[in-house]
Amino acid sequence: MHEALFTYINRHIGLPLTIDEEALIEANFQPKKLRKKQYFLQEGDVCKQIGFIVKGAMRQYSVDDKGVEHIVHLYIENYWAGDRESSIMLTPSKYNIDAWEDTELLLITRAEMLDLMHKIPALAQMIRTMDERNAIANQRRLSSTISNSAEKRYEEFASNHPQFVQRFPQHLIASFLGITKETLSRIRKQAFK
């Protein structure tokens, strides 16, 4: 099960991991299975661990006063799920994260991760790269959200992330884009002619 993680890490660093490093990583990442709909994080709890997704799909969302869910992140294989703010600040999370499909995760706490990063420089490098890519992706999404119409936002998303479009139902994609499912349905109909 840890193979997927080794592959992921090796793809993001210069020299491949040594046997010893792999052993250290294996010892620190705890496997966990979630069945569809099970929670990984619930609003109000502190996010103590982050999870690398080996297999499956998850979503992160907040729930507003009216009970409406707002999807802030969608995750599939090779993504890291967690609430960074809660995890770093040790504050109760405003988000829920649950499994959309049956999911296999590898879990690690922030403290363990920091420790591992000291022991395995390549891992530290990988995390930095991951953070950068993440920052870039967030910047793009933010920019798209404040600059573009719902239609353009969807087109952009669908062309950049076709895997998500085919994997998650439309109403989740709509929420992720900050629009209602009805509006997305109409946008797609429109785009089709």
Place this chain on the structure above:
Amino acid sequence: MHEALFTYINRHIGLPLTIDEEALIEANFQPKKLRKKQYFLQEGDVCKQIGFIVKGAMRQYSVDDKGVEHIVHLYIENYWAGDRESSIMLTPSKYNIDAWEDTELLLITRAEMLDLMHKIPALAQMIRTMDERNAIANQRRLSSTISNSAEKRYEEFASNHPQFVQRFPQHLIASFLGITKETLSRIRKQAFK
């Protein structure tokens, strides 16, 4: 002029910088003055440097097909201005950054910064903290943008960032929030009764 940077760094690390470290930093950050409206970065150029703002105010924005500006960031003292995506990927930027007020900056290239981070561990730690805070702020902004109405977004922004509200004109704040200046004007009028 570098004093402001030392103060900033010391506020974000455990032990204060040594004399030698301060000298090294001073040697690597190049002072630069921009007059109001001067560009720091123009769309199409690669962002080669990032700038620490010692004094002044700047804005980062894209310009759409219709010529409308969309403000993606507003900066004041103690902020770092730059386009991370362009800087890391060495791709032409989609953004402009210019001085809203006369501004004093300290500039450094990415390569120089990475080098400095190796030589001064505390600086590396500071940058990591800065990145984390930034990631958290972006996450919050994104969440607010997809979940809240224009009115709520403005209220949240005004209460979290009063300095910006008093320092930048309303039409820039509006653009930053992804709404028009007329809508913001009406929201404020509404809120006032």
Place this chain on the structure above:
DNA sequence: AAAAACCGTTGATATTTATCAACGGTTTTG
């Protein structure tokens, strides 16, 4: 000091998007 640019506001109107309700066709669950 005059001219020009900038800024916030307002009114009238158009466009975009949300809301509410209903439906038929899945898929999941007991």
Place this chain on the structure above:
DNA sequence: CAAAACCGTTGATAAATATCAACGGTTTTT
């Protein structure tokens, strides 16, 4: 396998927000 939950769609309507044009009061530039 029957009931329930889920999913996407559509229509009618309402609400939020954008657009366009104009104004008076700054502030900046010449």
